[in-house]
Each structure stands twice: as C-alpha cells, then as structure tokens.
Amino acid sequence: MARLAWARSHLRLRANVVLLLSLLALFAVLTGGSTLSSENLHNLTQQIAITAPVVLAQMIALLIGGMDLSVGAVLAMSGVLAVGLQPLGLWPAVIVAVLFGTLIGAVNGLLVTRAGVNAFIVTLGTMYLVTGALLTYTHQQPIAGTIPAFTEFGGGDILFVPTPVLIVLVISAVLHGFLVYTRTGRNLYAVGGNADAAFVTGIAVQNHKLLGFIIAGTLSGIAGVLLASSLNSGSVQVGANASLTSIAAAIIGGASMFGGRGGIGGALIGVIVLGVLANGMNAVGVSTYYQIGVTAVILIAVVVLDAVNSRVVSRPSLSNISRPSLRRRSNGVLVNRTP
Amino acid sequence: MAGRGLNDSGAAPAGVPLDTLGSGATPGGATAIVCRLGIQCHHSGPEMPAPLLELEHITKTFPGVLALDDVSFDLNEGEVHALVGENGAGKSTLVKIVSGVHEPDSGVIRLLGVPREIHNPIDARRLGISPVHQELALEPYLSVAENIFLGRQPLGFGRAIDWRAMRREAQRLLDELGVDLDPEIPLGMASVAQRQMVAVARAMSAEAKVLVFDEPTSSLTESETRHLFGVIADLRHRGFGVIYISHRLDEVKETSDRLTVLRDGRQIATVVTAETELPAVITMMIGRELTEMYPARPGASEVPALEVRGLTKQGVLADVDLTVRKGEILGIAGLVGAGQAELALCLFGALGIDSGTILVEGQVAHIKSPSDAIRHGIALIPEDRKEQGLISAFSVARNVSLASLKVLSHLGILDLSAERRLADQYIDRLAIKTPRREQAVSALSGGNQQRVVIAKWLATNPRVLVVDDPTRGIDVGAKASIHQLMVDLAHDGVAVLLISSDLPEVLGMSDRVLVMHRGRIAGELAGEEATQAAVMDLATGQVSGLTEEPANA
C-alpha cells in the first residue's frame, strides 16, 4: 500500500537536507572554502532565486497530473518582452511579460482540458511555437535593457539579501498559503491525486487543471523577468535546459509524475539542491558539457525512482487486472498509460 | 433444492408477508409499510414521513440486455434494506442508477417524496446519496481527515482552512465509529476496512441520507465485519437509510430490516428479513429447477490434464491443490474475493506465484507468462471480457487470431488469408452473429463478444481451458449456447476449469465443485452433496475444521 511511499516521502525530505549539506561540504572542501565565501553565497542565492519560480511552476504542473515543457521557452520570451517593451515604460513591460506567461499557460491548459491531449505533447508544441516567436521577434540577437531600474528585480539587493530572493520568498509564501489553506488549492491536490474521486466529489476537474497550467505559465513569466533583469538583457539562449532541470528539481522536491504530490517547501529544497550542485560544479571547473550530462543522469534517476516508488501504492495500473475493487482510473490529463 | 415445494415463479410459501411495491406507493401507503415492519419510527404520530428514497417502475436497457424491468424499490429512514440476487440480476445496475452512474429509461426517483433527477454522481451526492464502497472516491495521498472533508474543508480565520478543526472533527467522527485511525496519515496507508469507515465518516459529515454498501465485507476479517455491522446498526439508529448489497445471505439476514430479491432484472419480492427463511430467499433468487437449464455432461476420463500442488501467493492464495481431468468440468465457487480470479491468473502466468507446482498432462510446466501458458496448452477466458479478453477496436478476425499469430505466420510474416479463413471457420462454428469478419467487436452484443473470445482460445487448441464468469451479463439464450459449447469441449477431451459466481451455473455445469474461501480450497463437493447450501457453507467458512489462517485476511 502507500505505507512505503509515505514513509519514503518523509525520508525524502530528510534525505534531501542531508544531500544538500553534503554537497555544500563537498564543494567547500574541493574549492578550499571559496564556495562558502559571502560573494559566492550571494551569487548562489541570487541564482537559486531566479530559477526558483520555474521549478515552482513545474511543481504545480506536476501536481495536477500534468507537466509543462514550455517553461524554458516562456522564460526566455518573457525576459525578451520585459526588455524589449521597455520603451513603453518599465512596469507596462514587466506586466506584459508576466502576462505572456499567463497566456501561454492558458493555451496549454485549454488544449489539455478541452482536447484531452497529453500535457507533454501540448507543452512541447507551445514550446516550439514560443521559441519560434522568440526567434522571430529578436532575430536571434539579444536585446539590451534601457531602464536601469529594471535590474533591481533580479540583480539588486535589499540589505545584502539579493532582491530576487525576497521576491521569491514572498511568492512562495503566497503560493503555500494558497495550496494549503484554500479549498481551491487543496482541490488541485485532489485533481492530481485521483481525478475521478475529485469529480464525484463535485470538484470541477477541468477548470482546476486549467488553473494549474495558468499558474505555472505565470510563474514562468515571472522567472523570465527576474532572469532578464539580472542580466539586463533579453536573450534567446537562456531557458534551453529549463524544462529538464525544473522537472528534476520538482521531483527531487517531492512532486511525482503521477500527480497529487508535492509542495512549495519541497520544491524550494529541490531547486536549492540543484542550484548548489550547479554552483559547485562551476566553482570546481566542471565543463558545462558535463554539467548537462549530470543533470540528465539526475533526471533519469529521479524519474526511475519516482516510478518505482509509485508502484508501491495501489495506483491505477494496467496490471491491476483482477480485483473488482481496483478498477482502472484515468488521471485525465495523462493518457491511461504514462506516456 | 431440499425441502420446500416451490413453484416456478419462485413465490415463497404462504405465510411470509410480501411487500410488492410495484404499484406506486403513496406516502400513506409508505406509512403503513413502515409501521407494519415494526421498525422504530422516528416520528410517531399521524405525520409520517415519506420514504427516504423511492424508485418506481425503473426500467433500464443496455444494448442487447434488459437490465432492469419495472423494478421498484424504496428505503425508509432508519432502515437497512438489502438487495440480493445473482450476478446479472440487476443489483449493481439499480445501485448505479441510485448513485447517478446511469439514468433509467423510465421510472421515477423520489427523495422524501419529491421527484428528483439524478444525471450524474455529483447530483446523487448532492441529494445525499453516498456510495460507500467505491474506491473511486478516495484520495490515497491525502490524509484521512482531508478525505473525510474533501471539498468541504472547515474554514476558519479569514476563510482559510482550519486544519486543527478538521483534525479534531475527523478524530471525533472516527471515535464515534469506533475506528482506531490517525486522521493525519495518508489514506493509502489505511486498510480496506478503515477506508470503508472513512467513507462512512464522510457520508456522515456530509449529512448524507442514503448510504450504499456493495459487498462491503468481501475483504474484511471477522472482527472488522462485526465492527461494520455495529456501525450499520448505529447508522440505522441515527436515521440513515442503508442499501446493503451482498451475496452473503447470512449477513443480510443479520443486518437488514427488509430485503428485495432481484432476478433477471425483475423484482421478485420484497420481504421483511426477520420473517423470511434463507432457503426461501435462495430459491427466489434462482427461481428455476437446476436440471433443466444445463446440458447433460459426458463422463470425464481418468487422465489428469492439469494438476496444481501447493500453489501459494502471499496474501492471495495459500496451498491450493487441484486436479482437472481430461473431459472434466471442474467448478470453482466462492464468494467474491476468495481468490478464484487470482487463481485463474496464476495458472495462466499472468500473475506471479511464490511457490507451488503446475503440471500439464503429467509434465511440470514452468509458467511465468501467458505465452508460456499458451505453449503448454492452457487458455484463459478472463473475467473482464471487454478490457482483457478482447481488443474492442479490432475486428472479429483480428481478435480471433490474436492468440494464434505465431501459428498463422511463417518467419514472422502473417498469412492474412489463413487469418481470414480461421475467422470464418469460427464465425461459422460458434455462430458468431456479425455482418462481416471485419466488424469491430465493440459493436457486437455481449454474447457474441464472448463467442469471439472463446473462438480466439479454441483456435489455440487448448488442453486446459480456464473460464472466469463466462456468462456474466449475457442474456439467457446466449448463456445456454455457451454452456453447450463448454460441454462439447469437454466431450472433445478439453479439461475445463469453470470459475463462476453464479451458483446454479457452477453446480449445474460441473462434475465436481471446489469451494474457495479466503485464498484456500475450503472443500470439494461432488454429486449429491453439491448443493447450494453446502457451497455457501464452505464459501462462508462456516464448516468446522477450517482452523488454518486465511490467506487473504
């Protein structure tokens, strides 16, 4: 039954913290303590804060039983919009940038809920579409920011703490409150955990899934603004690997391919773990090529573990053939088989 | 059937008051019934409440099958009304109509006297109808407390969910129900019995009025069952209405106030439980003489076709021994969940076993997958013919050839004309009614679909044929022809293992009957001693001498 899965998820939290501390220690040793310098810690936390919203987005997409591969593309495009539209004013540009994410989230959600298509495929398509739009808009050239105040979001500090960290903490608190203390938030868990149960309870499953995708898209938009702000430019190069790393981080943080699991705290831990790893690898001098490989291996490992873990619960599976009480249930967003 | 002289229509002997509610019970009439039954009336006095739930003249057809024919059913507050009948009698259809899964073709549903439309499960729940048995409605990853309050979590300060209050309230409900369960743990961690209690707690907190239990005790231990009965009695006392469906007539006798017998979609009788004897109920359920329905069986040879020694699967089957001879039909009976379906899957290699040996025609067979089983000449017609036995989107021809692809091909290349000929051969031999062999099987009737499944397996020339509930949901005429088919197969030397929850079918078709109980073979019956009562005794574990631990407690 779920006994093992539950025990494992609690262990997972502790394991993550242990992992985190070990990584910090490892890299500190390998670099003779320079990774623990205040400068590095500043950069580290800044980087983590900038990549966090994307992981939160992915966590929510996974929560409702879906997935969002378009996060990277939206991230890049939002950043470009935030910079490119600055002639219209700082805040209009930022708001449009974030709303772009919301828009794509809505597109994703509508295609998944109204057409019943796989979230993977849909977000793959929107990723492609947005990337195309991005390339067209920028003609493959980065755009430089024109308003100095823009860099405050991602690059500024408030009392020695990088501004993005504070922004992300506020966002996380709001999301956490939403997910834990509102019925709508809890419904997201219900929809992802067992869509049929949610349905017969009277929860509007499709609308909640749509909401999930919209939130995810918006968060990706926010991430794009933060990133562009820290670089003070909108570039097409960023975000290429974001889908992959965000999925890995979210699952490390407790989310599951099969939906219904995860939380803000866990997701933050996941992004911190991967962030420390990336930071450490950079400090040690590991080439980016290998870094990509490491992330890929981590993703595979994490996905395999998630799959094996979820088998322990009496999840709907095609091998539960005989017992009358264990009929097949479909998750709604994902097809009956995990694609 | 020993004893009573009963006529064909299955009417019980005189002396048992029959409530035939088919004639539109008026509130006045309902009043009379409530009092006549002697149930504790909550509102004594001239103002009698309308029945909690009334179903009048409900008719429901599915393609090819008349599931419910003018059935009426009513439920009062503070009453436990049981529904009994064999498989296919219409019990589950009736319950599905009540819970909103199906809509009746005709008839009226009334709650507390007011006609209501129930289009889907949400409507049913809103009207206070709460099916307790559905795994469907539970969130394994959310806590027990949250499952109880799903969608209705208590709100506290600033409209935020008050987790503490939810936990307290959940704990209170669980305590009231006498369940020892931590409301914080994920529901997936709870046992089946506990999950049932959670569903009851949910119904109670949601102010449901009608609770529906469908075979609730099939996975419960003795003590859990007793606990459940206590809870049901308590629910009764509080004025809930309970619909209780079960094959276990002894339980029905113990817990229900009234019971309704369905047979072939028709309402046979509604009686007061206390005033009715079980044998009478059984007869009403079956309503026909055994010997007429089933074809005469040829004698079986002495040569064993399939032998099973010590088959064990942790938590499911324990030490199962059996032998099926060539030309013999061995029946496997038992309550739902006793392990018959699992036994079939294990024999077929679809489910792994922990220990035990299988011998086919004297040779040890290592069966680790269905293809191994097929190679050894074992075929399985599964319980769920639509999802497991057939590929609905495929044509008749492609389904018939599905298990014989290797034979129909040379070096991996299919001989399509051979496939067509095979299909034609079996369409003819089994009288499969289909306009073309390319017709998608999803369009065929249940009986014809089953024939296609049988054809598929006959094409493999099996030595042992395991059938699980072959005539479930099939109309009477088709049933008879499938029975004849099985007998013909036995005549040809095939060993048939017949698993069925349709008692008369098992008794009528089999040379011998093995009865399973909680994963073990409880006993073997043959000839004269193979009676319904004997089977039920063994199936419910009431025969003394069964001192071992059940396999699936």
Added chain:
Amino acid sequence: MPDSVTRALGDGDGEGSGRQWKVPFASLGRGRSRWIVVFIRNEMPLVLLVVLLLVGGLLSPVFLTPRNMLNILWAVSVLGIVALGQTMLLISANFDMSVGYVVGLVGVVIILTQTALGFGLVPSIAAGLLVAALFGLFNGGLVVLTGASPFLITLGSGTLAYSIALALTGSKTLYTPIASFTALGQGRLVDGLYYSTAVFLVLALALEYALRRTTYGRSLFVLGTNEVAGRLSGLLVARTKIMTFVLCSLFAGLAGLMVTSRDGSTVANVGVGYLFDSIIASVLGGTSLFGGFGGTLRTVVGVLVLGVLSNLLILMDVPAEAQAIVKGAVFLSVVWADGVLRSK
C-alpha cells in the same frame, strides 16, 4: 461524465462500450453520398498535401516541376528516416524524445572513430549505429523495467547523448578524413534521386509492410490499443517494446549517418530540429499520438507536407524563424484535432 468514471464504477450487466474508435474506411459502403466526406475526413493528410501543392503551384510557376518536387523530397529524406522510427514507436503508444540528440551523437561517433581511432568507413559506421542501438536498449529497458514515462526517460537519455556529444566535440565541427564518405550522402541513384531519398522510401515501404503483414507489426497495434489484452493473449509485450525503441534509435542513427555523410562534417546539435519535426510529421500523416493507429506511408505524406509547407513559406518570403511559428501552430491544431477526434 468522464469515460473513466463510468468504467471505473464497474461494467457488469452487459452494457455497451463507451469509446468508439475510427476504423479507416469502415464506413465505406454505407451510402454513396457520404463516401466523399468520409474519405476526406479519414485521409486528411493527403488532402492537405494536395491543397498545399495547388497553392504552391499558384504562387510560383516553378513549384510543381519535377526538379522542385525531387528537391523537396531530398530535403526531407533525412528527417523522414527519423520520423519513420518515431512513427513505429507512436503506434505502440510510446515516444522517443532523444532522437534529435542521437542523430548528432552518432555523427560525432562516426567521424571521431575515423579521426581519433583510425577506423575505416564501415567500422566507423558500425560503431555509430551500435551507439544508437545501445541508446535504444537503454530507453526501452528502463521503460519496461520501471514503468516510468517514456517521455521523461528519453528526454533524459537524449540530453545525456547531447552532453556526451558536446564533450566529445568541444562544440566544434568535426570533419571526416575519408573523402569517399560523402559519396553516400551526396550520391545519386538516378539523376535527381539521391541515395538518402531512396533509403527513406524503401524503408518506409518495408516498415509499412511490416506493420500490415507481420506479427511484429500486429503486436505494435495491439500494444498501442490495449496492452493488457495483448499480454493476456500471449504477446511478448516487453520484448516488442524494447525492440521498437531500439529500432527508433537505430533509425535516428541512420539519419545521423546520412546527414554526416551529406555534409562531410558534423556538430553535436545537428539533429536538434528532428525531434519535433519527427513527431509533427507523424501526426500530420495521421498517426495518432494515443497509439494504435498510423502507418509509415502516412508519415511519408506527413513529411512531404512539412517539406512542401517549408518550401511554400520560403516562396512567400517568410523568414526562417517565423516558419517555426507556423509549424508550431499547425502542430497544435493537428494535435487538437487528433485529441478531439480520437479520444473523448
């Protein structure tokens, strides 16, 4: 009410099945007037191709010339080979997200074994294809053993392939030392018909034959429609799945060979565009993303549609980047239609 809820609440009592799948040409013969409507609906890809060709013909006089047609065919041949492998997987209800990166990695391996290890032509090609097969084995094995999502497993393995390719090339272009190598990719069978095109078409035909006439092909459709019933009928599900993953990766490897020999050089990210295009080509051709329906000849049509579309967009002076938008939009609409038509 969701199909799943009805099913989950139990069948019993002989009710009819809920889902109705479209069987191609099944409604033919049921009334001549509807014949044309049904045909168009079922064979939408072909209709689309014809429409696009006509539009092209209207836009430019040189569009419908044999030379131009063969050029288009040549341009899409490499993609086509990748798409063929993807189609086979899609029919069995799986995906391979690693194809793009495997294309690149195989090219890298081929040239690197030539330069660094002094392999000859054949050994280097063998090494490349072996690497592709290994990736397929890895993908299929993990999916079968763990039940994890093919999407994510192949996403991971693809990225891993990319990482290896990047590390091996240092982001530089590698050039083949063997002059005759380019003969394969640039060579022509007949005037206008390149080897790669011939390979593509031959493979498409061979696979189509396999799909319709072999037990393997039949198994793929079974897997994509109802895996459980297939298993319970004795089909060797795990073996078939792994084989198909290997096949798909091998085809990606073959494409890598083709493109490397065409250019005489390779870079790590040469195949990045093929992933998306292979899926969109399959879907445009009518192969269902839900599994159980499709074909490789259909994919030929799909690939041609993509090629013609690109050609058209170039004719209309649409910049390359904007083409991605068009393709993406087309993809999403086709996917939407597929979802609405094939599964409720």
